[in-house]
Amino acid sequence: MSSKKAKKPLYEQSTQFRHWRFSSSQLENIRTQTNASAVERVKRLLTEESALRETEQTDSPRPPPEEIPYLIADEELALCRYYEAMIRNFPGANFPDEVKATAIVYMKRFYLRNSIMDYHPKTIMMTCLFLGAKTENNIIAISDFLNIIERISREKISRDTIFRHELPVSQSMRFEYAVHHPYRASFGFFLDLQNFTKDLTKLKRIYEKSKEYIGTSLLTELVFIYQPSQIALATIRLATKTLETKLDINGYIRSKFPDKHEKLTDILDDIENTLTNFSPVSKDQAKEIDRKLHFCRNPEKNPNSALSKKRRADKQREREVRKTKRLKTLRDQQKELESVFQ
Incomplete structure (x- = not known):
C-alpha cells in the first residue's frame, strides 16, 4: 500500500x-x-x-x-x-x-x-x-x-x-x-522562541530589532533569492548579535533544523552579509x-511630446475614417431598402 x-x-x-x-x-x-x-x-x-x-x-x-x-x-x-x-x-x-x-x-x-x-x-x-x-x-x-x-x-x-x-x-x-514576506515568519519564530527562553523582555527586543532588518532586506535582492522564513530567521540571528544578547540562537537553529543545519547556516550567513553591507x-x-x-x-x-500629439491625432483620424465608413454603409443599406419598397 x-x-x-x-x-x-x-x-x-x-x-x-x-x-x-x-x-x-x-x-x-x-x-x-x-x-x-x-x-x-x-x-x-x-x-x-x-x-x-x-x-x-x-x-x-x-x-x-x-x-x-x-x-x-x-x-x-x-x-x-x-x-x-x-x-x-x-x-x-x-x-x-x-x-x-x-x-x-x-x-x-x-x-x-x-x-x-x-x-x-x-x-x-x-x-x-x-x-x-x-x-x-x-x-x-x-x-x-x-x-x-x-x-x-x-x-x-x-x-x-x-x-x-x-x-x-x-x-x-x-x-x-x-x-509572502518575512514579517509573518518573524512573528512565528518569536512565538516559537518563547519555548526556548523565558526572558520575554529580551525576546521582544530581538523581535523588534529583527523587523528593522526585515525592512532593510526589502530594499535588497533577498526577497527574490531566499524564502521569507530564511530571511526572518537571519534577521533574528543578526538581531541577537547586534543587541549582544546571550540567547543561544545557533543552539535553537541546531535543535529546530538538525538535518539542515549546515546548509541553513550558509544561507543565513549570506543573508546577514547582505544586510550588514547594505548601503x-x-x-x-x-x-x-x-x-x-x-x-x-x-x-x-509624455502627453505633451510631439510624438504623443501625433499618435493622438493619428488615432483621431482613424476613428473619423471608421465613423465615415460606418455612415456610408448605413446610407447604402438605407438606399437598398428604399429601392426594395419602391
Missing part, C-alpha cells in the same frame, strides 16, 4: 515560490536585457520625436538621440531602490509594515520587466502602495490617499494617474497579488540619475 504524498508547505504552493524566485545571476541578466531593450526602443522613439520637433520648429533644443547618455541597468536599479525606500518610510497614512512590504515587492516585480525610461518610479511607487493597501485589506479611499500624497509631495496628483497604471502594474505581476541610495545619487533620465524618457509616455 503506497504512502500518501506529503503535502507541500503553504509557501511552496504559492505563485511567489513558483514564479518569483531567481538567482543573483538571473536577476542581473533579466535587468540587463530589460535595460538594453528599453534603450533601443527609446532611442528609436526619440529619433522620431526629434524629427517631429524639427518639423514643428520648437524652441526647446534637446541633444540628438544618438548623443544622449542613456541609463544603464545599475542606474535604473538605484533609482528604484531610492523610491522603494520612500515606501518603507512613507509617513502620514499609518500603513502597517505588511502593506509597505507588499508595495515594495510589487515595485520590484514591475521593474524586472519594465524600465524607468518608460515608467517613472515615483508614479509606480504610488500605484504599488495603493494596490498593496487593497491586497493587504487595509483599503483607503482614493481621495484620502491622494490627499496624503499631495500633503507630503506638495504635488497635485490625479486619480487617473493611479488608475491608469494599475493595469500595467498588475499585468507585469501576472495578476499575482499575494505576497541606501542617497538623495544626491537619485537626483543625478533623475537628471539623466530627463533626457532619455520615452516620449510616447
Whole structure:
C-alpha cells in the first residue's frame, strides 16, 4: 500500500515560490536585457520625436538621440531602490509594515520587466502602495490617499494617474497579488522562541530589532533569492548579535533544523552579509540619475511630446475614417431598402 504524498508547505504552493524566485545571476541578466531593450526602443522613439520637433520648429533644443547618455541597468536599479525606500518610510497614512512590504515587492516585480525610461518610479511607487493597501485589506479611499500624497509631495496628483497604471502594474505581476514576506515568519519564530527562553523582555527586543532588518532586506535582492522564513530567521540571528544578547540562537537553529543545519547556516550567513553591507541610495545619487533620465524618457509616455500629439491625432483620424465608413454603409443599406419598397 503506497504512502500518501506529503503535502507541500503553504509557501511552496504559492505563485511567489513558483514564479518569483531567481538567482543573483538571473536577476542581473533579466535587468540587463530589460535595460538594453528599453534603450533601443527609446532611442528609436526619440529619433522620431526629434524629427517631429524639427518639423514643428520648437524652441526647446534637446541633444540628438544618438548623443544622449542613456541609463544603464545599475542606474535604473538605484533609482528604484531610492523610491522603494520612500515606501518603507512613507509617513502620514499609518500603513502597517505588511502593506509597505507588499508595495515594495510589487515595485520590484514591475521593474524586472519594465524600465524607468518608460515608467517613472515615483508614479509606480504610488500605484504599488495603493494596490498593496487593497491586497493587504487595509483599503483607503482614493481621495484620502491622494490627499496624503499631495500633503507630503506638495504635488497635485490625479486619480487617473493611479488608475491608469494599475493595469500595467498588475499585468507585469501576472495578476499575482499575494505576497509572502518575512514579517509573518518573524512573528512565528518569536512565538516559537518563547519555548526556548523565558526572558520575554529580551525576546521582544530581538523581535523588534529583527523587523528593522526585515525592512532593510526589502530594499535588497533577498526577497527574490531566499524564502521569507530564511530571511526572518537571519534577521533574528543578526538581531541577537547586534543587541549582544546571550540567547543561544545557533543552539535553537541546531535543535529546530538538525538535518539542515549546515546548509541553513550558509544561507543565513549570506543573508546577514547582505544586510550588514547594505548601503541606501542617497538623495544626491537619485537626483543625478533623475537628471539623466530627463533626457532619455520615452516620449510616447509624455502627453505633451510631439510624438504623443501625433499618435493622438493619428488615432483621431482613424476613428473619423471608421465613423465615415460606418455612415456610408448605413446610407447604402438605407438606399437598398428604399429601392426594395419602391
